Amino acid sequence: MSGPRKLFVKSFGCQMNVYDSHRMADTLAPEGFVETDAPEGADLVILNTCHIREKAAEKMYSELGRMRKLKQEAAHEGRKVLIAVAGCVAQAEGQEIIRRAPAVDLVVGPQSYHRLPHLVARAAGERAAGERIVDTEFPVEDKFDFLASPSREKTRARGVSAFITVQEGCDKFCTFCVVPYTRGAQVSRPVDKIIAEASRLADAGVREVTLIGQNVNAYHGEGPDGRAWTLGRLLHRVADIDGLARIRYTTSHPCDVDDSLIAAHRDLAELMPYLHLPLQSGADRILAAMNRRHTRADYLRVVDRMRAARADLALSSDFIVGFPGETEQDFRATVDVVEDIGYAGAFSFKYSPRPGTPAATMRQVPEEMKAERLHRLQAAINRQRAAFNAACQGRTLDVLLDKPGKRAGQLVGRSPYLQPVQIMAPASRVGEIVAVRITEIGSNSLFGTLASAATPGAPAAAERSAMPVLAAQGA
Numbered sequence: 001m002s003g004p005r006k007l008f009v010k011s012f013g014c015q016m017n018v019y020d021s022h023r024m025a026d027t028l029a030p031e032g033f034v035e036t037d038a039p040e041g042a043d044l045v046i047l048n049t050c051h052i053r054e055k056a057a058e059k060m061y062s063e064l065g066r067m068r069k070l071k072q073e074a075a076h077e078g079r080k081v082l083i084a085v086a087g088c089v090a091q092a093e094g095q096e097i098i099r100r101a102p103a104v105d106l107v108v109g110p111q112s113y114h115r116l117p118h119l120v121a122r123a124a125g126e127r128a129a130g131e132r133i134v135d136t137e138f139p140v141e142d143k144f145d146f147l148a149s150p151s152r153e154k155t156r157a158r159g160v161s162a163f164i165t166v167q168e169g170c171d172k173f174c175t176f177c178v179v180p181y182t183r184g185a186q187v188s189r190p191v192d193k194i195i196a197e198a199s200r201l202a203d204a205g206v207r208e209v210t211l212i213g214q215n216v217n218a219y220h221g222e223g224p225d226g227r228a229w230t231l232g233r234l235l236h237r238v239a240d241i242d243g244l245a246r247i248r249y250t251t252s253h254p255c256d257v258d259d260s261l262i263a264a265h266r267d268l269a270e271l272m273p274y275l276h277l278p279l280q281s282g283a284d285r286i287l288a289a290m291n292r293r294h295t296r297a298d299y300l301r302v303v304d305r306m307r308a309a310r311a312d313l314a315l316s317s318d319f320i321v322g323f324p325g326e327t328e329q330d331f332r333a334t335v336d337v338v339e340d341i342g343y344a345g346a347f348s349f350k351y352s353p354r355p356g357t358p359a360a361t362m363r364q365v366p367e368e369m370k371a372e373r374l375h376r377l378q379a380a381i382n383r384q385r386a387a388f389n390a391a392c393q394g395r396t397l398d399v400l401l402d403k404p405g406k407r408a409g410q411l412v413g414r415s416p417y418l419q420p421v422q423i424m425a426p427a428s429r430v431g432e433i434v435a436v437r438i439t440e441i442g443s444n445s446l447f448g449t450l451a452s453a454a455t456p457g458a459p460a461a462a463e464r465s466a467m468p469v470l471a472a473q474g475a
């Protein structure tokens with residue numbers, strides 16, 4: 001393919017997918033593809049799908065129906081549009097997508113994104129001969145070498161905050177989860193490659209990086225000394241990079257929280273005091289059925305240790321209600337642990353079976369019961385979120401200003417706890433970390449006024465001990 005072409009990538013699901021979408025666009029840029037934010041007029045549409053949430057495949061097929069119409073309209077205008085399906089649904093459904101969705105030209109699994117230029121060129125040529133491509137192999141080459149190699153288009157910074165994949169895949173095999181099947185075995189990138197990518201992003205103006213992986217704290221990448229480094233050690237190294245003021249990581253498994261990670265939370269001001277630590281259920285019986293490999297008491301011990309290391313730490317989590325066999329008593333144990341811990345926020349979902357996973361064949365909880373339990377759990381989580389936000393009123397928080405707001409003269413940024421914070425400030429201040437006095441709590445955002453400039457690279461230390469921590473457990 002040659003000449004400028006428009007690429008529209010739609011991401012479903014998690015941050016891993018957003019990251020992958022950016023890397024796909026980076027990989028296709030040297031082939032003349034320029035990103036556009038609407039599918040109308042695009043030459044290549046990629047749906048980057050997610051298999052974690054409910055009805056993922058149905059959502060994808062209904063989106064494909066919309067894309068098929070666009071493709072037909074373009075054909076009437078004499079334009080050819082290629083449609084690709086990527087991500088975990090592509091990996092799981094493969095040929096089935098080609099069978100059910102005639103408009104799709106290319107199905108590409110998460111391990112093959114670096115082959116996109118080649119696959120797209122083939123699809124463009126082969127389509128004329130009526131052939132369509134499915135690439136859902138787990139290739140032996142390291143896709144990251146191709147996606148972020150200095151010899152190709154460099155990882156591009158998009159704004160002041162960026163994701164870096166440090167680990168991919170999972171060996172835990174929770175009985176409800178497709179990740180070990182769609183993303184494969186756990187693989188960690190070497191430390192020097194992560195540092196090179198983080199340094200490039202910092203040079204391009206990025207102030208905050210989030211290290212991501214399906215099971216990020218199981219990270220064990222090769223360090224420059226030839227040994228396997230832990231995530232805690234990697235975080236220390238990333239914190240040394242000039243220009244990076246904030247570091248986050250997600251998503252963690254409670255069993256993989258080790259001493260080095262706790263030390264990182266204790267020692268690194270750059271590591272934001274906000275930890276997403278999925279619990280899934282508060283009942284040991286259900287945790288065992290989920291194959292989570294830890295008990296409620298194990299989880300509480302991790303929380304205690306984390307809070308002892310960093311007093312201003314806030315927590316979020318994931319919960320599944322209505323897992324097969326969950327009784328009212330099991331469910332209450334989940335609500336109890338939520339009340340005990342005091343979360344700043346949490347995601348909660350009704351269990352829905354994923355084909356091919358062990359839990360899909362277990363005895364299911366009736367749908368109405370799941371809905372009713374979800375309603376109760378979300379009420380408890382929403383109360384905690386509202387209390388956490390309300391406790392910020394009148395306090396001064398460091399805010400990384402990352403983009404203009406909806407109103408003229410307004411900027412939006414993120415607090416250390418990922419809360420959106422809106423202030424009036426000139427656009428020239430995007431990228432700065434500023435101290436903001438919180439004056440109003442909205443339903444989705446906090447509002448505030450500029451206090452004084454914060455120390456670049458460090459959270460407002462004076463505020464750390466004063467930050468609200470909804471801790472019934474812990475230090």
Ligand code: SF4
Nearest residue numbers: 170172173174177179
């Ligand atoms: S640890 Fe997370 S990614 Fe791995 S199987 Fe369990 S839920 Fe899935």
